[in-house]
Amino acid sequence: MTSLTQEILDLEMQLKCIREDIIGDWKDEKCLKDIMKTVQSTKKQLVDAFGQSLHALAESEPKTSTVESVVKNFPDAMKIENEKKRLPIQACLxxxxxxxxxxxxxLAREGFKYNVGGEGKRGGLLTSDPSWDNARLNTLQLAAIMNGDGNLSKDFDEGIVKVLETLKKDGLLKKGDVTEYNLIRESAWKGCHMRFKFLLQLDPESVSGFLLDGKMFMYYLVNNRKLCHFxxxxxxxxxxxxxxxxxxxxKNLSRQQTAVERAIRKYGEKETMTALHEIISPSKRFPILHHAxxxxxxxxxxxxxxxxxxxxxxxxxxxxxxxxxxxAGATVLHKNAHVFASMSDEQICEKDPITTLYPFAAIASGEDGDLEKSFYLLRRQPGVLDRSQPRIAEQVTKTDGKKKRKRGGKKKRKRNESN
Structure with missing residues (x-):
């Protein structure tokens, strides 16, 4: 049986002969038209054959360089859809x-050159997958969400991260995509946590001020995911x-309820706190009470x-x-009265590392300052006023010195003018 290689060599010689020795002097127009149709049909069949094969890359696993040769010489093969109307780039997922x-x-890089998936679709990355939820997701979103339940090995998540890294390097994944295509929401699953982390690092602001269905991200997450994903x-x-x-x-903007409060209500108090305990307690370094x-x-x-x-x-x-x-202010202090009541003398005498205010001054400051609590602390530790005096005196001295210098300067100018 003749090998494929030999058949190709024979055909190559025949086509070369037709091109160089025959076409110029062959006057049979019908024959030439038939040859044209045969060549065109062969080219189409080759594209179809390679196109279908691109849908089965996971099975054949050719070298990437070999696939590159195919798509560069048969670019339309990247546009061939399978029975589920997916493109080869989508089938890979x-x-x-x-x-x-x-x-x-x-496939994205080469497909971008030939408008695979349509104009402006980045080689099919932004083309909707018709087989997923009524074509709700494009290829990029599909890459973010696939294996969300974590049924496959973590190698799948790692593999997608490598894909995203390369797409970013090639300019085919942009920071704006994270928000525009809701990639944070799509990747917020247990089986996608590595992708989620990568996308957050690509657009760090996407969680802090990102609204999903009218809710802040973490609140949305609790509402729409099981505890394991949260x-x-x-x-x-x-x-x-x-x-x-x-x-x-x-907080949820409408209800003014925090994500953790929603979690306690949805998952249960013990279940939620157990999950938090398993995350936070091993290191015992995270100041969770400051936030709570x-x-x-x-x-x-x-x-x-x-x-x-x-x-x-x-x-x-x-x-x-x-x-x-x-x-945090008087309102928060009022809601944590027991912490205030348990303040030690040492705590009363310690300045805030940011504002450098003593507690009595911090409580008294602002429109909602509480003078009663401020005086209470002063009665317990009046010495903090003495500690504040040198600083106040120093500021007054500097101010007086500036005023004296200004007055002296004016007198000197007057004497010069009189002379």
């Missing part, structure tokens, strides 16, 4: 293994946004029961728990 993922950046995503946000407590206390007592004071008793070790921690500003409460 639908295998239970990650073997075809490595071809996606190549826990996996919270691990990521706590790692990337420790100063904001991973947006655990992000300031942003969700209704949960103060619950959080202090579960995280007693956090009572004496300091936050990223080096503030103690009481300093964080005082800095």
């Amino acid at each position: 639908w295998y239970t293994s990650n073997h075809a993922l490595k071809y996606i950046p190549l 826990k996996a995503i919270l691990k990521v946000t706590l790692e990337l946004y420790p100063e904001q407590a991973g947006y655990l206390f992000q 007592l300031v942003h969700a004071p209704k949960t103060q008793t619950l959080f202090m029961q579960w995280f007693p070790w956090a009572y004496n921690l300091r936050d990223h500003n080096n503030r103690s728990l009481i300093q964080a409460i005082l800095a």
Whole structure:
């Protein structure tokens, strides 16, 4: 049986002969037209054959360089749809293994040159997949959400991250895509947590002020995901946004309810607190009470029961728990009266590391200042006023010195004018 290689060599010689030796002198127009149709049909069949084969890359696993040769010489093969109306670049996502993922950046890069998927579709990345939820998601969104339940190995998640990294490097994944195509929402699943982290790092602001269905992200997450997914995503946000407590206390704009309060209500108190305990308690370094007592004071008793070790921690500003409460204002202080009542003499004598105010001054400042509580602290530790005096005297001395210099300068000018 003749090999494919030999058949191609024979055909190549025949076509070369037709091109160089025959066409110029062959007068049979019907014959030439038949040859034209045959060549065109052969080219189309080759495109179809390679196009269908591009849908099965996970099975054949050719070298990336070989696939590149195919798509560069038969670019229309990237436009061939399978029986489910998917493009080859989309088919690479639908295998239970990650073997075809490595071809996606190549197909996107080459497809971009030939408008695969349509004008402005970035080689099919922004083309809707007709087989998913009434074509709700495009290829990029599909890459963010696939294997959300984590049924496949973590290699799939890692493989998609590598794809996204390459697409970003090639300019085919942009920061604006994260918000425009809701990639944070689509990737907010247990099985996609690596992708979620990558996308957050691409657009760090996408969680802090990002509204989804009228809700802030973390609140939306609780409303629309099971506890296992909430826990996996919270691990990521706590790692990337420790100063904001991973947006655990992000509020729903309409109900003024924090995400953690919604979680307690939806998942149950014990289930939610157990999940938080498993994330936060192993290191015992995260000042969770600073956030809970300031942003969700209704949960103060619950959080202090579960995280007693956090009572004496300091936050990223080096503030103690009481300093964080005082800095939040009179309303928060009123809701944490027990913490105020338990202030030690040492705490009363400690300045805020940011404002440099003593507690009595911090309480008295602002439109909602509480003079009664301020005087209470002064009665307990009146010595803090003495400690403030040198600073005040120094400021007065500097001010008086400036005034004297100004007056002296005026007198000197007058004497010069009289002379």
